[in-house]
Amino acid sequence: MTLPIATENGRGLSFLDALFTATSATCVTGLVVVDTGDTFSTFGELVILSLIQLGGLGFMTFATFLFTLLGKKISLKERLLLKEAFNAISAAGIVKLVIRILIFTLIMESIGGIILSVRFSFDMPIGQAIYFGFFHSISNFNNAGFDLMGGFNSLS
Numbered sequence: 001m002t003l004p005i006a007t008e009n010g011r012g013l014s015f016l017d018a019l020f021t022a023t024s025a026t027c028v029t030g031l032v033v034v035d036t037g038d039t040f041s042t043f044g045e046l047v048i049l050s051l052i053q054l055g056g057l058g059f060m061t062f063a064t065f066l067f068t069l070l071g072k073k074i075s076l077k078e079r080l081l082l083k084e085a086f087n088a089i090s091a092a093g094i095v096k097l098v099i100r101i102l103i104f105t106l107i108m109e110s111i112g113g114i115i116l117s118v119r120f121s122f123d124m125p126i127g128q129a130i131y132f133g134f135f136h137s138i139s140n141f142n143n144a145g146f147d148l149m150g151g152f153n154s155l156s
Contacts, residue, residue, distance in 0.1 A: 006044035013039075025051035030145020037150035042131075048146060049138055056142025057105065058085060064098045105141065112137030 001018035004010045013021065017033050024031045025048045034040075036048065054062050064082060067074055074082075079091040088094055117133030124132065132148055139146045 001040075001044060001047065003043075006041060006047060007039055008041050021048065022051055025144065025146065026055035028052060028055045028142050028144040030139075030143075032146070035150055036146050037148035045135065045148065049135055052139055052142050052144040052146060056138075056144065057102070061085075061098050061101060064095060065102050068095070068099065109134070109137050109141050112141060 001007075001021055002012045002015055004012045006012060006018075012018070013034065020031075020033055036045065040048065057065075064074060064078070067078075074095050076091075079094055082088075082094045082098065083091040086094065086097065088097070113130075113134035115133070116136050117130045120129035120132050123129075135146075135148055138144075
């Protein structure tokens with residue numbers, strides 16, 4: 001977020017503002033010191049979106065997804081860590097549970113993204129409507145509260 005490419009004005013954010021925004025996105029609090037829609041470039045918004053998804057799903061879920069995607073076997077130690085992360089009684093079936101969580105998340109965020117994209121398409125060009133729809137769907141599903149509407153107006 002301190003990178004010049006992350007902001008619209010090309011100057012980046014101060015370290016403290018960038019740290020606060022990144023922490024807020026990862027912890028899905030939605031607290032901001034600058035307006036997301038007006039301050040950040042598409043790159044910056046995608047970084048925020050990635051942090052929201054990482055924070056909403058949890059690091060262990062995301063790491064399991066990456067390992068599964070790359071074809072890496074999940075070791076017993078990693079399964080035990082997942083068991084603790086999900087507060088499960090046993091490690092049996094924990095990887096399948098993580099995959100089900102990811103599939104459910106993808107489906108719900110996609111449904112929300114499609115619905116919001118259709119609604120936004122009445123007010124903006126279709127490409128922007130799709131981008132805004134999916135950004136807000138992911139932000140809302142993870143209860144992050146970040147929006148792109150600008151002017152600190154949120155979606156009200």
